[in-house]
Amino acid sequence: MKLHRSYSVEELARCLDVHKNTVRHWQAKGLEPIDKGRPVLFQGASVRSFLASRNSSRKQPCTPGTLYCFRCRSLRAPALGMVDFVPMRPGSGNLRALCECCETIMHRRVREADIAAIMPGCTVQFAQGQPRLSGQTAPSLNCDFKRQG
Ligand SMILES: [Zn+2]
Structure with a gap:
């Protein structure tokens, strides 16, 4: 042409x-x-x-279990298989994880309903407002549900 x-x-x-x-x-x-x-x-x-x-x-990444790392310029699996989900609006938000190779933060926009299909076998945490990736060693899924009183 x-x-x-x-x-x-x-x-x-x-x-x-x-x-x-x-x-x-x-x-x-x-x-x-x-x-x-x-x-x-x-x-x-x-x-x-x-x-x-x-x-x-x-070219949206569509390989399950990966996000796009801009530093590696490639699809990468999340370090330690850990992913944060940051809700942006009802039903959808951003997945956030560290690149397993270079530890750059990777993002991927998803619908909440698709998370399990997109990130099979990963531990997905629902972030509540603030970044949780730094220094985190264990999932803290039990929040304050059982307050005294
Ligand atoms: Zn990377």
Whole structure:
């Protein structure tokens, strides 16, 4: 595909070996035509950047038991198999863990209902407001439920 050429729907479909409906679907998803004229034409450069952004948004880590470490630039398992869940809004929040290789803090946005599937075999703690990763050695799941009185 040439960046400075413009492509009709048919040409683009042929060039990228996809169905014409796929191109129209891309248009519906935000691929901008050059103008509002007919036939609809797309600039090669905008097609390329559209597809690139689609690919990068698909790059969400999806391997169970891992988070993305920005320092390692790779998916890593949590150190000690320990993960914090930090609720951000009802039903969802951020998983937080230390990279097992470099101990950088890793984050991953999740729905609360997905935690068990995403982090099988890990100890997930529900963080309550403040960071708990530093110096923590044991889970403290029994909070103040049993106050005297
Ligand atoms: Zn790392």
